Amino acid sequence: xxxxxxxxxxxxxxxxxxxxxxxxxxxxxxxxxxxxxxxxxxxxxxxxxxxxxxxxxxxxxxxxxxxxxxxxxxxxxxxxxxxxxxxxxxxxxxxxxxxxxxxxxxxxxxxxxxxxxxxxxxxxxxxxxxxxxxxxxxxxxxxxxxxxxxxxxxxxxxxxxxxxxxxxxxxxxxxxxxxxxxxxxxxxxxxxxxxxxxxxxxxxx
Numbered sequence: 001x002x003x004x005x006x007x008x009x010x011x012x013x014x015x016x017x018x019x020x021x022x023x024x025x026x027x028x029x030x031x032x033x034x035x036x037x038x039x040x041x042x043x044x045x046x047x048x049x050x051x052x053x054x055x056x057x058x059x060x061x062x063x064x065x066x067x068x069x070x071x072x073x074x075x076x077x078x079x080x081x082x083x084x085x086x087x088x089x090x091x092x093x094x095x096x097x098x099x100x101x102x103x104x105x106x107x108x109x110x111x112x113x114x115x116x117x118x119x120x121x122x123x124x125x126x127x128x129x130x131x132x133x134x135x136x137x138x139x140x141x142x143x144x145x146x147x148x149x150x151x152x153x154x155x156x157x158x159x160x161x162x163x164x165x166x167x168x169x170x171x172x173x174x175x176x177x178x179x180x181x182x183x184x185x186x187x188x189x190x191x192x193x194x195x196x197x198x199x200x201x202x203x204x205x
Contacts, residue, residue: 001019001024001025001058001059001154001158002024002025002027002056002057002058002059003016003019003024003025003026003027003057003058003059003060003061003158004026004027004028004029004049004053004054004055004056004057004059004060004061005026005027005028005029005061005063006028006029006030006051006054006060006061006062006063006064006072006076007028007030007062007063007064007072008028008030008037008038008041008063009063009064009065009127010127010128011063011087011122011127011130012028012061012063012064012087013127014127014128014129014130014131015061015063015087015122015130015131015162016028016046017044017131018130018131018133018161018162018163019158019161019162020045020046021131022161022162023161024158024161026046027046027047027048027049027057028041028046028047028048028049029048029049029050029051029053029054029060029076030048030049030051031051031075033048033050051072051075051076051077052075052076052077054076055076055077055078055079055082058083058154059083059084059085059154059155059158060076060079060082060083060084060085061084061085061087061122062084062085062086062087062088062109063087063088063122064088065088066088066089066090066091066092066098066105069088069105069108069109069112070108070112073109073112073113074112076113079113079115079116080113080114080115080116081115081116081117082113082116082117083116083117083119083148083150083151083154083155084109084113084116084117084118084119085118085119085120085121085122085155085158086105086106086109086118086119086120086121086123086175087121087122087123088105088109088123089105089123089179089182089183090104090105090108090179091183095183095186096183097179097180097183099179100176100179100180101176102176103176104120104172104173104175104176104178104179105120105175105179106118106119106120106145106172106173106175106178106179107172107173107175107176110147110172117146117147117148117150117151118146118147118148118151118172119144119145119146119148119151119152119154119155119172120143120144120145120146120169120172120174120175120178121142121143121144121145121155121158121159122142122159123178123179123182124142124143124178124181124182124185124200125140125142125182125185125199125200126185126189126196126199128196128197129196129197129199130162131162132163133162133163133164133199134162134163135163136163136199136201138201138203139163139164139165139201140163140164140165140199140200140201141164141165141166141167141199141200141201141202142159142162142164142165142166142167143167143168143169143174143178143181144156144159144166144167144168144169145169145170145171145172145173145174145175145178146171146172147171147172152168156168165201165202167202181200185199185200
């Protein structure tokens with residue numbers, strides 16, 4: 001599958017490595033074409049494309065900080081008919097949720113990109129776990145939410161390719177539940193000193 005990741009930070013970088021290892025064609029859509037980060041991506045064998053060219057991929061993944069989300073989506077141009085994965089979390093400078101109860105980052109993306117098939121995923125665990133999900137003794141789970149069945153199916157498969165147990169979380173508004181879960185992971189990792197090498201999983205009896 002052709003995947004364009006918007007953002008090459010910790011989350012975007014880990015997702016790209018994991019998907020390329022699984023056999024997908026991964027490129028990065030960035031504002032800048034020079035710099036240490038870009039050089040490292042190219043040395044790693046990744047293509048770097050202009051923001052406006054991200055839409056040429058089958059799936060576009062948003063892995064950018066919450067404050068820049070609106071400008072980033074606008075810079076991608078017309079995204080109608082495209083599958084967009086929102087991996088962001090609406091965190092403010094105090095590491096608190098900026099949205100909740102009646103809205104979410106996922107639903108914000110849908111408003112910013114009318115006509116796109118928006119999927120919420122890859123936001124409930126740490127960046128390192130994105131590329132190392134296969135290393136857990138029990139598969140960590142990855143909820144995937146969307147109003148579009150075809151787009152959701154695509155992303156469920158992408159989650160499985162990374163080594164997650166992919167879970168259908170329901171419609172896109174389930175992002176209102178998934179985004180607080182991410183904050184809980186962050187709180188456990190840092191405030192409660194669990195470290196970064198844990199993830200959530202489902203157990204059944």
